[in-house]
Amino acid sequence: MxxxxxxxxxxxxxxxxxxxxxxxxxxxxxxxxxxxxxxxxxxxxxxxxxxxxxxxxxxxxxxxxxxxxxxxxxxxxxxxxxxxxxxxxxxxxxxxxxxxxxxxxxxxxxxxxxxxxxxxxxxxxxxxxxxxxxxxxxxxxxxxxxxxxxxxxxxxWFDYSLGGGESRFGFDFDNRSLTFYDDGNTKTSTSxxxxxxxxxxxxxxxxxxxxxxxxxxxxxxxxxxxxxxVNSFVVSQKDMFQSVKRVTGTTDADWTITHEDTKKRYEEGLAQVKTGNMAGFSKLLFARGFFPDDASDFSAKAQNELLGLPDENLDESTKVGIDLVKKLQLRPQRMAS
Structure with missing residues (x-):
């Protein structure tokens, strides 16, 4: 009532x-x-x-x-x-x-x-x-x-996940390596x-x-x-990579790129968690968000306009994420328990 x-x-x-x-x-x-x-x-x-x-x-x-x-x-x-x-x-x-x-x-x-x-x-x-x-x-x-x-x-979280290591959005900035989930084209909602x-x-x-x-x-x-x-960007890893290259002034040749089957990666992370190894949690969590047939994309429900939220700049947010890398590396393993 x-x-x-x-x-x-x-x-x-x-x-x-x-x-x-x-x-x-x-x-x-x-x-x-x-x-x-x-x-x-x-x-x-x-x-x-x-x-x-x-x-x-x-x-x-x-x-x-x-x-x-x-x-x-x-x-x-x-x-x-x-x-x-x-x-x-x-x-x-x-x-x-x-x-x-x-x-x-x-x-x-x-x-x-x-x-x-x-x-x-x-x-x-x-x-x-x-x-x-x-x-x-x-x-x-x-x-x-x-x-x-x-x-x-x-x-x-876009910036946190971008700077949080390979197990999240696939980026390892220290080694300039990137793991694409499948072909890297699946889009997901991020904020x-x-x-x-x-x-x-x-x-x-x-x-x-x-x-x-x-x-x-x-x-x-x-x-x-x-x-x-709420969301900020509905992006694929390839969208993120284009932004990263613009922000860092790098090209494809500067990065080591590999591909992994998303569902296989999910199962590997799940198996780790089932044995008590919570290092697999981020792996399963993010891989599941990029399943090609059921990605975590709820953009049709976003209420940004209803709430009067501003549009954001992808490259500016990418820079924030890259600036978080060192800070996040100093934290203890967040999924250790």
Missing amino acids: TRYAKDQPATFENAINRVAIVGAGGTVGSHIVDALLKGGRHAITALSRDGSSNTFPEGVKVAPVNYDDEATLVAALKDQQFLIITIAPTAPRDTHSKLVQAAAKAGVPYVMPNEYSGDIENVKLGQDMILGPVAQAQRDEIEKLGMKWITVCCGF TLAQVGRAVAKVLGLDELPADENDESLTLSSFFNKGVY
């Missing part, structure tokens, strides 16, 4: 003003925080592990928490209107549930789960990538606890980290509810228990 602002109590604020975020200094969390700060309309609270040395931008309130002490989580989330969860895949498996349960006890009405995936309506794709059932369980828990969720369907941040800020900048029955404007409630579909 549709709710309207006119029917709410006099104290009702038809806007999301207070946002809590977990992982505010992380890969995607930092971009979400940056976009929210630029909007200038949200009070942002970063939940940070007690004793952490993480620093956050000016204007972000820090709430120290202990994930093994629910009371600290509930206290940090009290009076918050929206919780955004961005946590590393290496986080303990019960972390997401602890956060969601604490949010429910604190009275937080809305949660953005730690998903940032492709098309959540493509169930088979999610199952093949392993993450689908996990994300579904997270969304189900949010609903079971009486809250609503809004998730971001953004595809692979830059900055575009994801802008999309989240746009959604949280909307009125929470329509004013009345005659209000047809876009509201936060338009996205309740749904995905926000």
